[in-house]
Amino acid sequence: MASHHDHLMSPRTAAGRDGLAAIVARPDRAVIALDFDGTLAPIVPDPDQARAHPDAVAALAALAPRVASIAVITGRPAGVAVRHGGFAGVPGLEHLVVLGHYGAERWDAVTGTVHAPAPHPGVAAVRSELPGVLADLHLWHDTYVEEKGRAVAVHTRRASDPQGAFETLRRPLSDLAARHGLVVEPGRMVLELRPPGVDKGVALTEYVREIGAESVLYAGDDLGDLPAFAAVEKLRSDGVPGLLVAADTVITELAERADLVLDGPAAVVGLLRDLAR
Structure with missing residues (x-):
């Protein structure tokens, strides 16, 4: 060794x-x-x-x-x-x-x-809309939302099918982020919505x-x-x-x-x- x-x-x-x-x-x-x-x-x-x-x-x-x-x-x-x-x-x-x-x-x-500095205003808007988006996709109970103050992250590790939930969420969360001037950063079974740049x-x-x-x-x-x-x-x-x-x-x-x-x-x-x- x-x-x-x-x-x-x-x-x-x-x-x-x-x-x-x-x-x-x-x-x-x-x-x-x-x-x-x-x-x-x-x-x-x-x-x-x-x-x-x-x-x-x-x-x-x-x-x-x-x-x-x-x-x-x-x-x-x-x-x-x-x-x-x-x-x-x-x-x-x-x-x-x-x-x-x-x-x-x-x-x-x-x-x-x-x-x-002060947080991006889009983060608060995304935070308030996120529960509805997850509920519409029937993923509210399968996901864990991590509050980051300047960003919001949606974890799929605890889902019955973590990879499937991750793939299902990519497009809707990208659309949600874009509406409020944010971007989505994918990670290991997590999608983070945060300001660009x-x-x-x-x-x-x-x-x-x-x-x-x-x-x-x-x-x-x-x-x-x-x-x-x-x-x-x-x-x-x-x-x-x-x-x-x-x-x-x-x-x-x-x-x-x-x-x-x-x-x-x-x-x-x-x-x-x-x-x-």
């Missing part, structure tokens, strides 16, 4: 090896960016029960003082990710930020406060520029992470080395584009530990 260390030291692409080399050579100029659900926290049927892997905070706290910044980039509200992650008031985590709602909100460990790629690019990072690592596990992968690829073409990590193999396109493919949050924690060393 290969150790995590073997994985860390051998990204399968030249670009990935260059990214890792740059991070290790000048860690104080590196941004380590991570998705939350499925990357730092195991996927669970009820999103409210999601918690960071038990060793994640210790691994992050060991790494954070050595790098320019650690950024957790998530579709969830920043405050929820902070609570579920256990990130508040941890010694060593002063260099951590949480970019919530795909970057629309930001929590800084230094101040412990969240900054956010906000994604993890935009959030990551702006943050890397803001702190003047000279290298970047991004780790994610779902379709919503593809824009962040694209952002790292663009940064690489602009001369900023980067390492792309797929937290698992579930989303084929993510695994195919990654420099390093891991086996779930425990392996991500192992990677963070190895980097800290």
